[in-house]
Amino acid sequence: MKNIITAQNIIKKFGVGDEEQVVLRDISLTIQAGEFVAIMGPSGSGKSTLMHALSGMDKVTEGQVTFDGKVLALLKENELADLRRNKMGFIFQQPTLLKNINVLDNIILPAMRDKRKHRSTIIKKAQELMERTGISGLEKRDITQMSGGQLQRAGICRALLSNPKVIFGDEPTGALNSKSAKEIMNIITQINQNGTTVMLVTHDAQVAAKTERILFMRDGQIATEMTLPRYNGQDLHERIDKVTAIMKELGI
Template structure:
């Protein structure tokens, strides 16, 4: 299986002088094409920082991050921004959308920046994605007129607009109730089944149990990992038990 991301000896520190500490302390990790990976760890373990480093959202202090044969630690900000916009998708706990635009316009805005001549084609793609995730009736709604789960679905649509090779999610279900969280994970699982790699940061064992590989972090290092078979929709309780047992074993 081909690697889409190869991070080697990644160091990222915050603070200065005696207050400086390595949030990532020589982390090495590989992500394969089409993989579904989650990162777990207690607060301050470095899990979100690792995701930001692997996606090029944060510059690292040393080490390398290679995405699709491109060394993200050695290219300029414009090229890095172009890669993030055209080859990656991002979903956050609280989707960042503009209050003065409706749901549809928020979804298409990043794509229109690249291709203003094909606005109608872009809008049709967005509508197709909205139908796929079950929010086609919300295209004219303001972002204040939808639920958190619906807003997160819109965020997924926006992340998929440029057919990314990988989707990064930072606690994508963290602000949702259990039903909405399950629905979002269903969507991400479907996207992954179609070949898009997915990496999510989560504190929720039930969410992590839906993925195929879990990286456990503590004190800026990956201290363990767990591999699970592809989720079949039936064995969630057994998977959650395995994940929570591993968390207790390694103390996170």
């Protein structure tokens, strides 16, 4: 399978002088197209920073990240923005929808930036995604009138609209109740099964257990990683047990 993301010896430091803090220490890894990856680790271990580095949201101090054949450090600000818009999708812990516009507008916003000519196609696709994620009929709803789960679904629709190669999720279920969280994870799993690479940052062993590859981080390094067979709805408890065993082992 093709490599979609490669990181070579990346180091990320914050602050300078006495206050310098090394958050990522010489990490190298490869993510292949279609993989379903989770990054786990205690608070401050660098998991979110790693995801920001891999997605180009943040620059690395040393080392190199390649995304879909492009070296991120060599891209200009606008080229990075284009890359994020066309090839990446983001799902955040808090629903990051804009307050001033309705749900449908929020979903189509990134796509409308430069594809206004295909307005009706975009809208049609957004409606299909809303249908798929179970929020159809809420197109004109003000986002202040929606539940957290509904907002997260809308955020997923926005991330999927441009057919991205990779979906990044930073604790996508972290702010949801268990019922909503389960539903959102089902949607994300389905996305991956349809061929999209998915990379999640999570604390939650239940979430990680549904992925195929888990990177465990500690003190800015990948302490270990495990692989699991593709989740088919069976044996969830066993998978969770495996994940928690490693967590215990690492003291996470």
